[in-house]
Amino acid sequence: xxxxxxxxLRPDQIQSHDRGGGARTxxxxxxxxxxxxxxxxITEFGPGAAIPFHSHNCEESVMLLEGHAWLDIAxxxxxxxxxxxxxxxxxxxxxxxxxxxxxGMKILWIYASIHATRTLADTGETRPVAAEHAR
Numbered sequence: 049x050x051x052x053x054x055x056x057l058r059p060d061q062i063q064s065h066d067r068g069g070g071a072r073t074x075x076x077x078x079x080x081x082x083x084x085x086x087x088x089x090i091t092e093f094g095p096g097a098a099i100p101f102h103s104h105n106c107e108e109s110v111m112l113l114e115g116h117a118w119l120d121i122a123x124x125x126x127x128x129x130x131x132x133x134x135x136x137x138x139x140x141x142x143x144x145x146x147x148x149x150x151x152g153m154k155i156l157w158i159y160a161s162i163h164a165t166r167t168l169a170d171t172g173e174t175r176p177v178a179a180e181h182a183r
Contacts, residue, residue, distance in 0.1 A: 052081060052082030055077070055081045055082065057077065057081070059076065059090055062074050062075065062076070067091060069098055069099050069100065070093060070094035070096065070097025070098070071091055071092065071094070071097050071099050072091065072092050073089055073091045073092075074089055074090045074091075074092075075178075076088050076090065078162070079162050079178055080178075083162055084162060085162065086158060086159060086160055086161065086162065087159050087164060087178055088156065088157060088159070089156075089157055090113070090154060090155065091144075091154070091155050093117075093144070093145075093146040093152060093154070093155075094152055095146060095148055095150050095151060096146055096148070097145070097146045097153070098143060098144070098145035098146065099144060099145075100143060100168055100169065101120070101141045101142065101143045102141065102142070102143065102167060102168050102169055103138070103139050103140055103142070103166075103167050104159060104164050104165060104177070105138055105139065105163070105164065105165045105167075106159055106160045106163075106164050107135070107138060107159070107160040108135075108157060108158065108159050108160070108164075109135055109136070109157070109160075110134045110136070110144065110156065110157050111131065111132070111133040111156045112129065112153070112154075112155055113130065113154040114153060115130070115147075115148060115151055115153025115154060116129060116130075116148055116153065117146060117147055117153050117155070118144070118147055119143075119144055120142060120143050120144075121140060121141070121142040121143075122140065122142075127147070128144075141169045159177060162178060163178075164177040164178070165177060
């Protein structure tokens with residue numbers, strides 16, 4: 049077994065994955081690069097794109113890198129501007145939507161567990177987040 053001491057990840061050199069609804073995700077820090085306590089990545093939203101309501105089994109933080117977003121959570125809608133950062137507790141349904149119908153939007157997400165799951169609110173389907181992006 050090889051011990052990983054560090055990694056430099058270049059998003060433009062990593063395969064992205066279609067999330068549906070006009071969103072694409074690029075995984076960054078995952079167990080495959082040595083992570084043992086958290087995972088992260090970038091999701092890009094096309095104009096007007098939205099992801100479905102979902103929840104996670106661990107804490108999540110999202111920072112808006114580019115564009116303008118809405119965060120729908122706990123019956124509230126929050127306008128999110130670049131560099132705004134969220135904290136989302138476990139098991140709280142939420143979603144992000146691109147406020148623009150003409151420009152893209154980009155978020156950095158961080159989950160507080162390498163065993164993070166995503167459960168879709170509409171169907172109850174649960175998947176490990178890291179498995180969605182296995183390299």
